[in-house]
Amino acid sequence: MTEAIDGLTAGSLTALILGPLILALVAVALPRRRLIDSAVMLLALLLLALLLPLSRAVLTHGPLVMDLGGHDAPIAIPLYVDSLALGMLWLLTLLALAIHPYASAWLQRSDHPHADDYPALWLVLWTGLNSLVLSGDLFNLYVMLEVTTLGAVSLVMLGQSAGAVSAAARYLFFALVGSVLFLLGTALVYADIGLLYMPMIAVHADASPAIVVALLAITAGVAMKAALFPLHAWLPIAHASAPTPASAVLSAAVATAGVYLLLRLWLGPFAGTWTITTAQGIGVIGAAGILYGSAQALRQQRIKVIVAYSTVAQLGYLLLLVPLAQSPLAWQGAVYHAVTHGLAKAGIFLAAGNLILAIGNDRLENLSGADQFAAKNLLVIGIAGAAVAGLPPTGGFIAKWWLLSAALGQGQWWWVAVIAVGSLLAAAYVFRILQYAMRQPENRAEIDPRVRDQSLPYALLWPPALLAALALGLGFSGELLAPFLQVTDLSPALGGTGR
Amino acid sequence: MSAVYSAMPLWVVLSSLVAAVLILIVGEPYGRTRAAINVVAAVVKLLLVTVMLWGVGQGHDFQFSATLAPGIDFHLHADALTMLLSVLSAILWLVTTIYAIGYLKDSHDRARFFGFFSLCVTATMGVAAAGNLFTFFIFYELLSLSTWPLVVHDGTPKAMRAGAAYLAFTLVGGALLLVGIVVVQLLAGGTGFTPGGFMAATGASKTLLVCVFLLLFAGTAVKAALVPLHVWLPRAMVAPAPVSALLHAVAVVKAGAFGIVRLVYDVFGLELTALLGMNHVVAAAAAVTILYGSMQALKQTDLKAVLAYSTVSQVSYIALGVGIGSPLASIGGLAHLVHQGLMKITLFFCAGNLVHTHGVTKITEMDGAGRRMPWTMSAFTIAALGMIGVPPVAGFLSKWYLGLGGLQHGQSWIVPLLVISTILNAAYFLPLIRRAWFAPVPGNQRDAGVREAPASLLWPTLVAAALALGSGFLGGMPYSPLEWARFIVERVYG
Secondary structure, three states, rough: OOOOOOOHHHHHHHHHHHHHHHHHHHHHHHOOOOHHHHHHHHHHHHHHHHHHHHHHHHHHHHEEEEEEEOOOOOOOOOOOOOHHHHHHHHHHHHHHHHHHHHHHHHHHOOOOOOHHHHHHHHHHHHHHHHHHEEEHHHHHHHHHHHHHHHHHHHHOOOOOOOHHHHHHHHHHHHHHHHHHHHHHHHHHHHHHHHOOOOOHOOOOOOOHHHHHHHHHHHHHHHHHHHHOOOOOOHHHHHHHHOHHHHHHHHHHHHHHHHHHHHHHOOOOHHHHHHHHHHHHHHHHHHHHHHHHHHHHHHHOOOOHHHHHHHHHHHHHHHHHHHHHHHOOOHHHHHHHHHHHHHHHHHHHHHHHOOOOOOOHHOEEEHHHHHHHHHHHHHHHHHHHHHHHHHOOHHHHHHHHHHHHHHHHHHOOOHHHHHHHHHHHHHHHHHHHHHHHOOOOOOOHOOOOOOOOOOOHHHHHHHHHHHHHHHHHHHOHHHHHHHHHOOHHHHHHHHHHHHH | OHHHOOOOOHHHHHHHHHHHHHHHHOOOOOOHHHHHHHHHHHHHHHHHHHHHHHHOOOOEEEEEEEEEEOOEEEEEEEOHHHHHHHHHHHHHHHHHHHHOOOOOOOOOOHHHHHHHHHHHHHEEEEEEEEHHHHHHHHHHHHHHHHHHHHHOOOHHHHHHHHHHHHHHHHHHHHHHHHHHHHHHHHHHHOOEEOOOHHHHHHHOOOOHHHHHHHHHHHHHHHHOOOOOOOOOHHHHHOOOOHHHHHHHHHHHHHHHHHHHHHHHHHHHHHHHHHOOOOHHHHHHHHHHHHHOOOHHHHHHEEEEHHHHHHHHHHHHHHHHHHHHHHHHHHHHHHHHHHHHHHHHHHHHHHHHHHHHHHHEEHHHHOOOHHOOHHHHHHHHHHHHHHOOOOOOOHHHHHHHHHHHHHHHOOOOOOOHHHHHHHHHHHHHHHHHHOOOOOOOOHHHHHHHHHHHHHHHHHHHHHHHHHHHHHHHHHHOOOOHEEEEEEEHHHHHHH
């Protein structure tokens, strides 16, 4: 299954984890903002450059496993890269590249009292996310989940609104309960099988009750952290009250990473335990999330809350992979959806943040005439919103096409209805925002110049535009990227998610 | 043929896309630059389309293909049918651009308006040149999305409601269409338009084929404004006159009608459509829409609403021709795709002139309009007579061929349908003409004298009217819409 790992690959994997970690330490020790900002940008560019050969290696050799520290399996801690992980790594690195400069300009602009704390927290979060994606060891996953949680909760606390602290406290509560459940599950697996090394764990349908409890505990634990419906209660409040750049990271990366982890476990070590009923059941939960999140998004009066509920809805699509997992197209569709949604969602949050800077708050009724002074930001919301809604010619459309093909190809037409209705609802809540912005104000002369597009610093304008352009560009790159998403061997075990 | 020449459909699509992007980038303050970009792009597109028309007439093969994802191609081509819609939109884009620049001289958000206007034309060209259902869908949805900012341009609550209704209808239609297209892709392994259709070769069961046909038909029928999916169209008339003229008379509804033509001719094929009994569904939906639209038009008091319901009714002649399925009826239906576009755009231009120059929006305010705006109302009269089917204006030819085609296939119910429709058309158009020419000018405006619309509004109106008249007069000449429809139908029927 695995080839010998060459030096470049090993270096890349190490850099993905150690790079942000070392920078985080530097940021704490040496709080010089400009220096750290440039270093973060350089690191993001470096990692992007390293991802190219890494992707090539996965494409030619199949999934890679690297045992850390020269130990042998199953004692070593493995780092594991396959197409699913690659998708996440690309998403995370691109997000880092776009969001960090925005964050830096945003903190300066809004005169944030704790601006100096932001880079270190974000770097810790980035470290946690990269390790989470790469880790192939259950206990190591637990540790990284904790690192990620602490980074994410602290970022929410940086929000300046009155509700930020209570939102963060609520998030922390959910996340800690989730951690305990995850740890419980991990302990049960270790007690029963004696292994934490995921590539070697393959649970079968006749598993002992302990394993079933472990599966349930791990699922519930991660679901609480990932805010999967119906355990989503903390997400809209936390994502809406966090500082804008943090909202973007939370919705685009942290939530997605949670679902990534679930899929990795469900369709990896626990793949043998699925029956048709349970698989369909997970699909139903995903569908309920799609419909509920979209319906809530349609009722909200604040942009950031709308976008946060949209995240609850869009995560549901990833769960549809479980009942459709027999089809390689479903895998392609899910990865493509995760990446497109991540980029587009971050773009929408950043553009919404610019609107907030311009008009002072994000209530829909204050948006009248926003197209006069924030046309470019609205265009970003429109394009990225079309990607979220799966409208052509964006990457979301390609993802929806693959998911629809997978569902129809297996005769599971009911998911077709869910996907179609979900897309329409998404289009509805995106256009609802635009509709408020296109309204003419009562008296045109009264529009004060406020803060026009042009007067916002460049660093606040290009990141959302870049993210929207990427989400759009993915609509034209299906052919280019499909080989990286190919999944031919769908047999159980962690390796089963690769070729 | 060089690759550059054979990729002509791509250049045709790109010419307006580039203009759209440039206009949006240049932004609001630079009106002259924007107008220059727009007019140059429209002229370039017209030239390219003319070259392509000549090429297709010579039997040249125009193809452009790029793989978007494994098994799904972005494919543009130019066949005879493509040219019917693309020539129409290219000519009318140029005319409408000039009209719109004059019409919106003092409006707000013109960069947004003209940017999305160009994007709509791009989408229409893409719909015309799409070589498979997948590509068709991309442009079909792009058309829905890019028209929305134009519908809500005024930013009034009424415009917002109209925009919401428009999006709700077209996006739901788009979702149905998408599901149908995915099924076609899975059944046939591809969605490329093939003369004579390709669905018969899939060997799928009759029930499944009927379901797929109905999904695709429902998706296209929304834009073609077939009853009961027409609700969005009259409401969308809240948009500025050039939008109603080009988009709601030509681009959007024609994209729907064009989709129905492609569906029957190039996806299912006439034989399979008839075997499934779907031709009757199409013809019946069209017949109901023709009568319903005309009857609604009779009840309207607002000029643009009359024209909107008239569009609902008239566009269905295209679907009717396809539904009857005989060669002559097909010629009538296809020719009407162009004829209706020319006549309807004239009427909307006239309505725009009336409101722009004299603030006239209601029918009752049209009294004596002919004396105040003789040129505009002459154009109006020509186009309205054409809509009724008076020779030698273009509309007569469409109705003549449709009637003959119905008789040819023994479907004699077409003749009474056409007669009733003609009577209804006359019933709502003749009173307008009478008011304009024979009713006295209202007392308070009697001394106003002749006050025509400004030249930038008047000339496009007259050109469009001349085209409507010319394509009727010169129906027998090569490259006239009628001859071109005959050329298409000869290929369809081998």
